[in-house]
Amino acid sequence: MSAPDGLATYGDEQQERVGFFTDTSVCIGCKDCEVACKEWNLIPEDGLAWTGNSYDNTGELSANTWRHVAFVEQEKPLLTDGNGGTGLRWLMESDVCKHCTHAACLDVCPTGSLFRTEFGTVVVQQDICNGCGYCVPACPFGVLDKRHLAPAPDLPAFAKEDGRVWKCTLCYDRLKGGHEPACAKACPTKSIQFGPLDELRERADARLAKLDAEGWNGAQLYGRDPDDGVGGFGAFFLLLDEPEVYGLPPDPVVTTRDLPEMWTNMLAAAGALLVGVAAAFLGSRS
């Protein structure tokens, strides 16, 4: 289950699978990751607004936000024994594309624009994407979105907007050059850790055991298990509460898991349509 779909096709060019381990227990909400990501990837500015939701003013991952820091204010003690401050806690989590082992966006993409890189990550080829938007509702995390901003200068004159789909590339260009992704490089607390996925999983297990021994309230890994609904995340997390508290789905499943069954069902329906229409002519042959 743990080998990402399509990675084996690289043969000798296949690299060790890399990803992120985002440890929210040390996140301080500085948003350096958001800024570094925007700068490195030349992501356009898409509005400056106050949401009123704690310190979160980006709101969600989108075509123009590939790292998003969530802020949750809770009346819940940090430690299970009730100690650890005032009984209030402030959770911060830097969200990102999960680079799923079984990626729905990649499966449903009709043009082959979304592809699996030699590092096991999932990337949109911007010269192929035709903005059909299928990956947008296919992603169980709501990561992908269409960019509605004014077009870049290289687009044809009739294009009213960019119109393509954008998301985190796990800094594919930086990986090619042997560098770590911009967000991980910028993170001052090592909340965002980059590395070979197997190594990150071991590190996360050790971290979870330590937090458990210290009695942290609600500590859990999210997306670490290669047997989950998407075959494990390439970018997984240590959370301090249930996933939905951070706006994450509690049990994401790759929708194409059910596709063989859906195709079979469709063929039965198509057959019924053929037989049903033919049956309307019974006895009317002239």
Place this chain on the structure above:
Amino acid sequence: MSSVTGTGTETRSYYGRPIIKEPVWTWEIPTYFFTGGLAGASAVLSSAARVAGNDKLARAALYVGTAAELVSPPLLISDLGRPERFHHMLRVVKPTSPMNVGSWVLLVSGGASTTAALCQLLDRFTPLRRAASVVATLAGPPLATYTGVLVADTAVPAWHEARRELPWIFGASAAASAGAAASMFVDPRDAGPARRVAVAGVLAEGALMQAMQLRLGTLGEVYRQGRAGKLSWAAKGLAVTGAALLGTKGRKSRAAAVAGGALVCAGELCMRWAVFNAGRQSARDPKYVVESQRRRIERDGTKATTKPG
């Protein structure tokens, strides 16, 4: 808005924000679900009429179906963020993408129907027309039903959870609209089978919609709420009235057949729009995503989270 800090039975969320993204498709897509269905089922209706020796009905269904085939690609292309790249749909063959499969089916079906219609119009090349009709008849049913898989193959709760029924609902709706449209263009004396297809399609579609909503439980409510609910009611009212008119006065009066046929088609168009909006509504409210997943976790457990110990 759900409380962030709330526990207990209330669904928790991040400031009530959606978890998945709402589909970005615009009006062209549900409209295409209708035209594609009409095209696919009309191809079958045309060939069945031909085999039964009803050439007038065969011709009417062929022309209706071809017209529906021809408006479909412009609808799909105009929804694209980058319309000039529409042909990128055909740079791969990809069974894991219902949209890719559908593009190929539409290409084959549209090509075959158009060829058959041109031969018919010129009243020449009969062997070619027959061959093209066979291809269109085989591609028609998949064209009419794959759109059910297209929407079900997403993370949208009201669509994915309805994956068992949607291709059947879309197939029944396609039959209803094909029968109804053909009834409008031929003498009532020749339209008997088309009327039967229309009435049976309306009844089957209505029954399947009800069954689906029952099976979906609380999630089924999105089909009855908001814009989806209004469109569902309109769909039912229009289609049932149209079918009744077709099945009674439409058997004798051409005017009644035209009115009945148009009502059924309008109803089936509304039904596609209702399903489309139900999907959007279920994506917008995090409660539907979280609740359907929490129910699954209660039943099967989850490996998405790893807790200590």
